[in-house]
Amino acid sequence: MDEQFDDIEKTLWEQMGKLRVPEPSKDVKIRFHAMLDTFKAEEEAKKEGIFQILLERFKTLFAYKPAYNWAYAMILIVISSGAGYFIGKPNSEVAANSNEVKRLSSEVQDMKQMMMLSMLENPVATERLKAVSYTQELNNVDDQVIDALLTTLNFDQNENVRLVTLEALIQLAENPKVREGLVQSLLTQESPLMQVALADAMVKLQEKRSVKQFKELLRKENLNDAVKGKIEKTILVLS
Template identity: 55%
Template sequence: MNEQPLNCEQTNEQLADWLSDRLSDADRARLDMHLKQCPACMAEANSVRQLWQLMGNLPTPEPSATARVRFQAMLDTYKDTVTIQEESVVDTLLAKLRQVWTPKFAYRLAYSLVLISVGIAGGYWLNRTAVPTTAYQQQIDTLSTQVQEMRQMMLLSGLENPAASERLRAVSYTEEISEVNAQVVDALLTTLNNDQNVNVRLVTLEALAKLADNPKVREGLVQSIARQDSPLVQSALADVMVKLQEKRSIKHLRQLLRDDNLNGLVKGKIEQSIRELS
C-alpha cells in the first residue's frame, strides 16, 4: 500500500531528523519528494541547513544554567563531606564563609536565625495555648521577606563574580525569588547587555523574559536589541519580542537590519519577527 505524501507541517517537523540522517529510507524519500514539489518547504529546509552549519562552526556551548548549578551544588556538597589532608573541614567552611560574609550579610543571617527560633517557639506555644495566630503569621511573613531579600543579595553578589559558572548560578536564583526589586532588574539588564559570556547573556535573557510583566523589564529588553552583537542573542531576542508581542521592538529590529555586518540567518529571523509583529 502506497503511503500518503507529506504535507508542509509534517515536512517541517521532520527537517531536523532529515538533516541528522535519522530518517528511514522510505521517510527520506517521501520528504525529498515533497521538497521537490514545494518551493516554500525547500526554502525552509535550506534555511535550516544553513543554521545548522552556522551552529556547527560555533564553539561547543557550556551546559545550561540549571545543569551547571546542579553540578556545582553536587560538587560543593562533595567537598564539604570529604576529609582533606592538607586542610581541615572547619578551615574549608571558614574559607567559603569569608567569600560571602559581610556585616550586612551576617546581620541578615543572624536575624533570620532568630526569626526561625521565634517561629518554632511560637508554634509550640500556640499549640499549647490555642491563642490567636495573627502574631505568629506576622513572624512567618517577616521571615519569608528576609529570605527573599537574602536571595536577592546573593544574586547581586554572584553577578559580579569573575567566573561565568557563578554568574550563571546567580541568574538561576531568579526562579526562587517571588518578586524582584528594581536593583535586581537593573543588574540583570546590565548582565544581558554587557556580560562577555554569550551563555550568561542567553540565560539572563531567558530569566528576564519570565519577568516581562514588569514594565521596566519589557522596556529594558526592547532597548537591549541595539546593544547585542552576538547572532545567537540577537536571534533569541527577536523570538522573545514575538512571544511577548512587543510591537515597540519593531523600530529597533528595523534599525538592526541596517547593520551591514548583520549575520544573514539572523537577518532572516528578524525580518520574519517583524512580519509577525506587524
Template identity: 50%
Template sequence: MNNSDNHITCQTTQHQLPDWLSGELPAPDRVAFDAHVAACPDCQQEVAALQQLWQRLGDRSANAVPEPGPQVRTQFYAMLDQFVAEQPTVPTGTWARLTNWLQHQTAAVWLPRLAYSLLLVSVGVLAGYWLQRQQSPDLAYRQQIDTLSTQVQAMRQMMMLSLLENPSATERLRAVSYTKDINEVDGHVIDALLMTLNNDPNVNVRLVTLEALADLARDPRVREGLVQSLSRQDSPLVQVALADVMVKLQEKRSLKPMRQLLQQPNTNDLVKSKLEQTIKELS
C-alpha cells in the same frame, strides 16, 4: 572565510554557530568547524552548552511558590495547643453567684429583662475575648512567617547582586537563577539583570539572563530594557532569542531597532531571516 581553508579560529566558530545549529552551514565549512571543535576543549564546552540552551529558549515555566513542609503545620498546632493550655480559665464562681442573685429577684417584673440584657452583653464580651485569644497565636505565627520570608528574600537578592560581579561565569549563572526564588524583584535587581544581558562577556550568561528577564516582562522597565537591548547585542544567538521574546510579548516598539539591525551589513544571515519573520508577525 575561504571555504577551502581548513583552519579556523574560535571567533570564527562562534559566528558560525547559528548556521551549524540550524544545519545550514556549507559542507566544507562544517568539516572545518567540526575539526576545530574536536581539537578545542573550550569550543567543545561552548557548543555543548549552547545546544542545550538553544533547546530551552522556548520552554519557560512560571515559578511555583514552595508550600510549607508538613513539619511546619505540626509545629504550629503544637504551639497553638500549648498556648491555649497555658491561658487562665474564666472563673465560674462569679457567674454562679450572679445566677443565684437573679433567681431570688424573679418576683420583680423588670429584673428578668435586665438580667437577660446583662447576660447577652456578658456573653458578647466573653465571646470576643475568647476569639481574640484564639486568633492571637495564629496572627503571631503569620507575622513571624512574613518577617522570616522578607529576610530570606532580602538575603537572596543581596547574594544574587554579589554573584553577578563574580569573574566566574558559572557563579554568574547561579546568580541569575536566584531570580526564580525572589517574589518581589525591585529596581536594583532589574538594572543588574539588564546590565548583565547587555555587557556580560559570556553568551551563555546573557541567554539565561534573557530568559529570566522574559519571565519578569510584566514590569514596564523590563520590557523597555529588552527593546533597547536589541541594538546592543553582537551575538547571533542572543539576537535570535530576543526576537523570539519580542514575538511572545507582542512588543511592537521593537520593530524599529529590528529594522535597524536588519540593515547592518555584519548581521548574520540566519539572524536577518529571523528578524524578517519577526517583523512580519509584529506588523
C-alpha cells in the same frame, strides 16, 4: 557396693510409684486462667506505659520554645499549610506568630537577593549562571534585581550567561521595565545568537514596540545574513 546401691534406688522408685497422686482441685483451672489474665493485663499496662512515655517525649519535641523561633519559622515557610500550627491559640498569639513568620520570610528573601547580586559580579561564569537561576526563588523581584539582570544581559562577556539571563527576564516580562529593557537590548547585542534569541523573545511576548528597533537593526552594514532573514520574518509576524 554398686549392686547394693542399685537395689536401694530400685526399691525407692517402687515405693514412690505406690504413692497416691492427689487429684487436682476443682478451681485449679480457674486459678490458672486468672493468673494468665493477670499476666496479660500487666503486659498491656507495660505497653501502655511505654506508649505514654513516647507520647510525652513526642509532645516535648514539638512544644513551643522561644529559643527556636527561627527553626519554627523555617518549617512554616517550607510547609505552606502552616495554618494548623495556629489552631487553638489566642488571636493575639496567632497574630504575633504570623507577623514573626512574615518578618523572617522577608529577611530570607533579602538574603537571597543580596547573594544573587553579589554572585552576578563573580568573575567565574558558572557562578553568574547560578546567580541568574536564583531569580526563580525570589518572591518579589524589585528594580535593583531587574537593573542587574538587564546589565548582565547587555554587557556580560559570556554568551551563555546572557542567554540564560534572557530566559530569566522573559519569565519576568509582566513587568513593564523588563519589557522595555528587552526592546532596548536589541540594539546593544552584537552576537548573532543573541540577536536571534531576542527576536524569538519578542515574538513570544508579542512585543510590537520592538519592530522599530528591528528596522534600525537591519540598517547595520555588518549584520549577519541569517540574522537579517530572521529579523525580516519577525517584523512581518509582529506588524
